[in-house]
Amino acid sequence: MAKILMKGNEAIGEGAVRAGCRYFFGYPITPQSELPHYLAKRMPEVGGLYLQAESEVASINMVFGAAGAGARVMTSSSGPGISLMQEGISYLAGAELPCVIVNMIRGGPGLGNIAPAQSDYFQATKGGGHGDYRLIVLAPASVQEIIDLMQDAFDLSDKYRNPVMLMGDGVLGQMMEPVEIGAERKAELPEKPWAATGRLKGKEKKLINSLYIVPENCEAHNLKLDKKYSGIKEAEQRWEEYRTEGAEMVLVAFGTSARICKSVVDICREEGLPVGLLRPITLWPFPEKGINGLIESVKSFLTVEMNMGQMIEDVKLSANGKKPVFFYGRAGGMIPVARDIYNEVKKILNGGAA
């Protein structure tokens, strides 16, 4: 099939439609606007619904209702809007409802700006909302990967009855790349016997709920969730390794910063420097297996992020003190430049000298 040129934000929309998503609830925010624009046109074509909510708080609760009714449903936003959704995300996780939430991260904190950033890593992977819960967090690094991961995002959310977040940034959302989207096929949607759709034909009562007023019951619920999260941690870690064979230093980066790091690795390799890249595709569960696989052979890791150092905590936890983990980052909507990362690599390889 011929490739077509597509913008990242539109690819999220088309990927969702191809995955069988027929309900989108959202509130406008930059830099993800092309996605709602695309779906406002596309959803009616496939018999789906695009509904603009009065706020992100309303959007995520509309998602709650639609997900409980058994629909494949999504919302999207960016930093401040995702912050507003946190209570609803906690309820979705507590009630074990599947849905996909897209965060095209912008510079923060506060109103920050609309430039690309990766500063919502903590919020996505460490909670964000209240209570013990986890989101599955996917971080694509190309428009093609966006299309592919949207399918996986919906499948994973249904498989585990858990919200899934797809995290990108303004660069991924705005850039155009050739993609292969394949022939349209009928999405196979799993049965959802737990959905609360009314007691037609005397069906047993269904309740969509996150309230467990008796502490013993709430603890049991938390233990059940924890067991699910452990299973996800074991089965779903994903990462890409790039030129890690024989690498003494491995860069660790996701999304847009990982693309820049690939160029840095190429430059280093041309010069004979043994440098590779590990690109987490799942941010939660973090690919500690990937780090563990390299821990004996590498001498150090350099985490590169578009923030002041968030994922580095997971890299350090995975390395567990066995090898040093360094950091290089740009923040506030600034993008790391390959030359600067390269200089950082040289500095570390030279034992700290610039």
Next chain:
Amino acid sequence: MKKVFQRPKSLKDMPFHYCPGCTHGIAHRLVAEVIDELDIFEKTIAVAPVGCSVFCYEYFDCDAYQASHGRAPAVATGIKRVLSDRVVFTYQGDGDLAAIGTGEIVHAAARGENFTVIFINNAVYAMTGGQMAPTSLLGQKTTTTPFGRDHKLNGSPVRMSEMLSVLDGTAYAARVSLHNPANVTRARKAIKKAFEVQVAGLGFSMVEVLSACPTNWGLPPLKALKWLEDNMLVYYPLGEFKRPAEVI
């Protein structure tokens, strides 16, 4: 012998947790009777709020959702947009609907979402310990207005039914009261109309139900009903503020 009175089928056979003299029980019963009478039980879905009536999902025997505080109209929107042939209703208190959830109720009404809202107005936050609600009356003593609600400090109570009735999407808005049997009968009629409006697909419908909270008002049950009649009816006039052009 002919049975003249029984538990509505839509209510589960279990004791309510509500305080003595609380009128949630009557409101629950009226909703359940209407669901039975219209024969819509199998396709009815309830959305419970945060507040005293959070456990209404246990009492209504239909499928149910427990929504976050104030967001029942957004949750109901999601449900109804997916399952447009079902009957969906939210059951919300005054803190839930008229304070934290004001945005959601206004925009659900503005969009003409085709579901029904049962809005319990007892002029107080009851579950959390009797704090001032957006609907507390001027001069009313609550745990957070120990000297009485002061207009200068707290503004004035919100009349939600009147507010929502001016929106085009609202098909039906009425205020009723549960302070005596005659009004309970009128309340039942209004609730029935609201569900009929939904079944006919006419748009957003809401019934505001003036209710008593003896515990947090600090009154015995009968005196609470009298207080409701003497004070709440003055500020909150009963009646239909919006009804569809079609005669139901």
